[in-house]
Structures are given as structure tokens and as C-alpha cells.
Amino acid sequence: MDIKLEQISMRFGKTLVLQNMNLTISSGKLVSFLGPSGCGKSTTLSIIAGINKPTEGNVFFGEDCITEKAPEERGIGMVFQNYALYPHMTVFQNIGFPLKMNKVSKEEAKNRIREIAEIVKVEDFLDRKPKQLSGGQQQRVAIARALVKKPKVLLLDEPLSNLDARLRIEMREEIRRIQKKTEVTTIFVTHDQEEAMSISDSIIVMDEGKIQQYGVPEQIYNHPHNIFTAKFIGNPKINIIEDCEVGAEKLNIGIRPEDIKIDAENPIARGTIEYIERIGREILVKVSCNNNTITFFASKESQLNVNDEVEIGINEKDLHCFEKESGKRIDLKENVLKALINKLKVN
Ligand SMILES: Nc1ncnc2c1ncn2[C@@H]1O[C@H](COP(=O)(O)OP(=O)(O)OP(=O)(O)O)[C@@H](O)[C@H]1O
Ligand SMILES: [Mg+2]
Known part of the structure; x- marks a missing residue:
């Protein structure tokens, strides 16, 4: 399902945080929001998730204008930087939590938890508590929990920033693999240009609440449209x-x-x-x-x-x-x- 932002602006008090953003993300793609701290990446994501309502403009999922819809009516899965797994629950219970909230039958929940646990490769840890897992394993559980309801859209806000350098690289390859396998339309927020370059079908470079460039990684690297993008990409x-x-x-x-x-x-x-x-x-x-x-x-x-x-x-x-x-x-x-x-x- 395509995601479309039309003329989105966002103010917090007097501060204009997003200015007239227009973009379309095609169904089944993984697109990154890339930009420096404070440029508006998380704010844009929160508008797509329905956590914040834009000051102006509309959000579409496919043909549906969903600007007024509550987050739980949007069919999204989210993973944040601080993957808050429930510490007292097992991995099985953590992944199954959204299904329990939705009153899915126990039998069906069991099947879906096992299916998604296999995809993200945590099927051997289902009885463990989060603190008995490594950071990467915990992050997989958080992704499984976001995917178990079969969302139409997966929103990942800096999901790897708590991991050490090597694990980050491993996990970004994993996210790519899981995304390809599930074909869920995904937005991945990062301020790490190399991470964005390696994982994305397309990158949206942002600065000061505006889109600086939207294109495939090679295009952004080889043909930067402005000096900001040229300087931000490449190491x-x-x-x-x-x-x-x-x-x-x-x-x-x-x-x-x-x-x-x-x-x-x-x-x-x-x-x-x-x-x-x-x-x-x-x-x-x-x-x-x-x-x-x-x-x-x-x-x-x-x-x-x-x-x-x-x-x-x-x-x-x-x-x-x-x-x-x-x-x-x-x-x-x-x-x-x-x-x-x-x-x-x-x-
Ligand atoms: N609830 C809020 N009230 C007031 N200002 C806010 C609020 N949320 C965000 N902002 C401001 O909006 C701007 C964009 O914030 P946002 O969190 O979207 O940035 P970001 O690109 O995600 O940055 P980071 O990489 O640090 O996470 C910042 O200047 C921030 O201070
Ligand atoms: Mg942020």
C-alpha cells in the first residue's frame, strides 16, 4: 500500500518543524528518512503513525485519507530506538501481546507468533525473558511484535542506535531480509548515512523540516541536488x-x-x-x-x-x-x- 503525504506542515507552538512536505512511498518499498538531529524525522513518522496530527495537510494510505484516524485504526507496526519489551513477559508473550489486545483466538495467536518468530529467527528463545537475550535478539523480538498483526506499514525509528557497531551492521541486513520477505511497506529513520545507503530502496534526505532530496541511494550519492546533500552523504x-x-x-x-x-x-x-x-x-x-x-x-x-x-x-x-x-x-x-x-x- 502506498503512503502519501500531501502538503504536510507541523508547528509546535511558534516553531515550524515541518514545512510543506509532499512525498509518496510506493507499496512494498523500504524508504529511509535521513537527516541530522532535529530535522523532523521522528515528527514526520509520528504524523504517519497518527501520534501527532499535522497542523496542515493530509496523510493517505492508498486511496484512504487517514489524517483523522487514531493510531490503532491505521494498521501500522512500530519499533522505537528504546525497544521497550515488557520485562516480566516471555518472548512468546511479548510477541503475542498485540494479538491479545485484539482478542485473536489462542490457537491462531500461537500459530502467528511461531510463524513470525521463525521469520525473525527468535523461535528458539520463546520461553526466555527479555533480559536473557542479547541486544540484537531483543531488537528482533521488538520487530516480531510490530509485525505479528500483519501491519500494512512498518515504522522503524532509529531501531539500531542502541546496538554496538558490528551488531548494527548485522541487524540492518536482517531488517532488509525480513522486509523483503514480508513485503511490508517500511519507513526506516536514521541519521547514519551509511546505514541509509545500505538498507534503502530510496532515501529521503531531510534538513530543517524540508525534503532536500528523494531518490535511490546511487542517485543521492552521485548526483546530489544541493550542497547539503553532497556534504551529508559520503564518508x-x-x-x-x-x-x-x-x-x-x-x-x-x-x-x-x-x-x-x-x-x-x-x-x-x-x-x-x-x-x-x-x-x-x-x-x-x-x-x-x-x-x-x-x-x-x-x-x-x-x-x-x-x-x-x-x-x-x-x-x-x-x-x-x-x-x-x-x-x-x-x-x-x-x-x-x-x-x-x-x-x-x-x-
Ligand atoms: N512535542 C514537541 N514540542 C515542541 N517541539 C518539538 C516537539 N517534538 C519535537 N519538537 C521539535 O521539533 C524538531 C524536530 O524534532 P524531531 O524529533 O522530529 O527530530 P529528529 O529528526 O527525529 O531528530 P533526532 O535525530 O534527534 O531524533 C526539533 O527541533 C524538536 O525540538
Ligand atoms: Mg528522532
Whole structure:
């Protein structure tokens, strides 16, 4: 079932927290809300869940306008950051709790609890209490409890943030697997760009209560529509060279670290190595050029040392140009980009 937000705005007192949000999430997809703390991700989710009513605008599930419906009438399952399992209940009872509330017969509840427990792989722990489970196992139980009523929509608000780094990666793969298997339309809230990139069919990048970009992960990474998205996605961060001029236009130019190479034959800049970090597959290098620090990767074999002078090269197709004032992306023609590179060149 599609989820649609139409002209949604939200005020808390005088503060405008969401501004005119319009979006559609297609049935069966997993879409992430990604953005910094306070940008409005949880507020948007709470409006979809019915916990908050928007100041303006409407929410649709399929063709149905559900803006006035109570959360329990919406057919949603939710998992929050602090997965509050009931500590005195067993895993079986925790998963079955929503069915008990809905007065599903004991026999049917038993079947459904077992079925969903197998999907999320907690079928061996049904008799345990939550405190006898690891964080990842507890999170699986919370997901099972959200799914047991066969919701039309699954809402996950930072469900992995209490887990350690390795378990987070494991669990995000699990969430993806469970979502594919159940085909439930899912919204996944995170401020971790790598998590969003790895798990999502599409990403909605948000900042200051507005959608900055909505697209598939590759598009968001390779074709950021504005400088906010360019800087928010990618680790290490995109390099930004400020105040470049093309005609009368002032631009900020972004270059991803992986698009910069050591190049003594056709260099665009020369600088001094400030910092080197061996990160396994490659070496992360930071070079100081004309008051800019440029970050890029070099191969593990290269013999580089701090204070070495190096020459670096880039390809004009890898420049991301943004208007300085608005931050909006501008796609320049190849010849203009070539001229721009020539201007950037230091001799
Ligand atoms: N009940 C409320 N009353 C007043 N302001 C609120 C309320 N709930 C949220 N806000 C404000 O709305 C803004 C968006 O909050 P929200 O919780 O949606 O952010 P978020 O993107 O989920 O952030 P985080 O990543 O920290 O969870 C914040 O500035 C927050 O202080
Ligand atoms: Mg939040």
C-alpha cells in the first residue's frame, strides 16, 4: 500500500518543524528518512503513525485519507530506538501481546507468533525473558511484535542506535531480509548515512523540516541536488572548494575523495601531506593546498609520508558544482568544466 503525504506542515507552538512536505512511498518499498538531529524525522513518522496530527495537510494510505484516524485504526507496526519489551513477559508473550489486545483466538495467536518468530529467527528463545537475550535478539523480538498483526506499514525509528557497531551492521541486513520477505511497506529513520545507503530502496534526505532530496541511494550519492546533500552523504566527507568563479557566478565545488588521484602528469594542484591514515584496503591522505585541506585515497603500496609534496589530479566529470548563494546544484557543460579546472590549477 502506498503512503502519501500531501502538503504536510507541523508547528509546535511558534516553531515550524515541518514545512510543506509532499512525498509518496510506493507499496512494498523500504524508504529511509535521513537527516541530522532535529530535522523532523521522528515528527514526520509520528504524523504517519497518527501520534501527532499535522497542523496542515493530509496523510493517505492508498486511496484512504487517514489524517483523522487514531493510531490503532491505521494498521501500522512500530519499533522505537528504546525497544521497550515488557520485562516480566516471555518472548512468546511479548510477541503475542498485540494479538491479545485484539482478542485473536489462542490457537491462531500461537500459530502467528511461531510463524513470525521463525521469520525473525527468535523461535528458539520463546520461553526466555527479555533480559536473557542479547541486544540484537531483543531488537528482533521488538520487530516480531510490530509485525505479528500483519501491519500494512512498518515504522522503524532509529531501531539500531542502541546496538554496538558490528551488531548494527548485522541487524540492518536482517531488517532488509525480513522486509523483503514480508513485503511490508517500511519507513526506516536514521541519521547514519551509511546505514541509509545500505538498507534503502530510496532515501529521503531531510534538513530543517524540508525534503532536500528523494531518490535511490546511487542517485543521492552521485548526483546530489544541493550542497547539503553532497556534504551529508559520503564518508570521508566530500571536499569543498569555496568561491570559484565562472563568469559572474560564484560556485562552491565538491569533489569526492575517491575521485582524486595522485597525478604527476596532469596535476591540478600541488600540496603538502598533513596526515596519513592506513585504513586497511587503502591509505587516507590529507593534503594542504592553497588553504584548503583535500582528502583522498591512495593505494596501499604508495610510499607516502607526512610533509611530502604531492601532485593530485581530477577529472572534470567528477566536479559537483553548486551555486554559492542558494547551494543548488548546477550542471555545467563539459567545456565550462574544463575551463574551470584550468582556473583551479596552480602552477
Ligand atoms: N512535542 C514537541 N514540542 C515542541 N517541539 C518539538 C516537539 N517534538 C519535537 N519538537 C521539535 O521539533 C524538531 C524536530 O524534532 P524531531 O524529533 O522530529 O527530530 P529528529 O529528526 O527525529 O531528530 P533526532 O535525530 O534527534 O531524533 C526539533 O527541533 C524538536 O525540538
Ligand atoms: Mg528522532
